[in-house]
Amino acid sequence: MRMTDDQRAAARAVIVNAAGRRLRVDGLAGVGIDALAREAGQTSGAIYAHFSSKAEVFAAVVSAGLARLKAGIERCRSTGPGWARVFALQYLSKQHRDQVADGCVLPSLSADVARSDEELRSAYAAEVETAIMALSEGCPGPTAEERRQQAITLLVLGTGGILLSRAVPEGPLSDDILEAASRAVSKLSATNSG
Template sequence: MKVSKEQSDANRAALVKAASKLFREKGIDGVGVAEISKEAGLTHGALYAHFPSKSALAAEALALGLELANKKLYGKSADEAPDLDAFLDYYLSTRQRDNLGGHCAMAASASEIGRQDEDVSASFTEGYLEMVRAFENHVAQARPELDSSSRGLALVAALIGGVAMARATQKSNPALSKKVLQGMRELVDEAGGLGKK
């Protein structure tokens, strides 16, 4: 039985959404195609009908996760400056730290990307640079004496690493984990002219 174009598109979207969530929860290498297909309510044969490889799916799933994170950063209108204060409150919250399947795809996968292929790396890099642009623009206005490009790159890298470290320590030392998030907020506020006024 032939699947309609609409159903085919829906199946593809379900696979990407399921993979995006599972990759954030368990890592790219920690999830097999059978588990992704099951999460999407499809067979693994359906997965290979849409993607030539798990890596191709990973690149698209990562792009979706990064797109969702950047929507949280930029909001509804790309013409308006992002509310970095609200974004930092969200990004560095304990609630989001504990939301492995729904929070930042970069914090969930940064350590894995170096072991993936070029397409996955390119998807990660594109999402990272999109986030960096918001911080560069703010630094350029708030701290014009600084190199906004290098400062933006470093701030976003620190945020990603900070969330990863907070997650890594949360189970054995929740107080330390929370302190990492608080310290990251203070560091970013000071280094980028960000945060609460």
């Protein structure tokens, strides 16, 4: 029986979600199509029915991950004034640090994106810029460019804080890195709102 378009889209989403978890943990070089298929409960042939290569799976994972980032930014809007700071502090949580497989693609896969082809890097840049613009809407400042720069700073602090806190063994240093990044976010927010 042939799959409907909805069934095909659902199967593809299962593959992208499972592959995303595995890629965030193992990186692009650390996993092959067979491992991605096992993670998704599929055969490698099923993967190839949806994607022509591991690079294409990776591009879909990155795109889906950036969509999740933007959705997270949108969810924080409802917290009221200062929502961009709320987003950044939630991003810098121990829970986010500890749940690599389900975390943001920025700290997990940006290095792999940097080693990818120009097409993926350009698509990534466009999606990151969209996230920056969405986050800038919650930043204080008299000009759009100042708000954009604050949003970039929040993403840099969040991504770098999570990346470094994951890179060291679990313990006091990892916690200190998150706390330092959170203090920097709070200080930036206080400086720019006063």
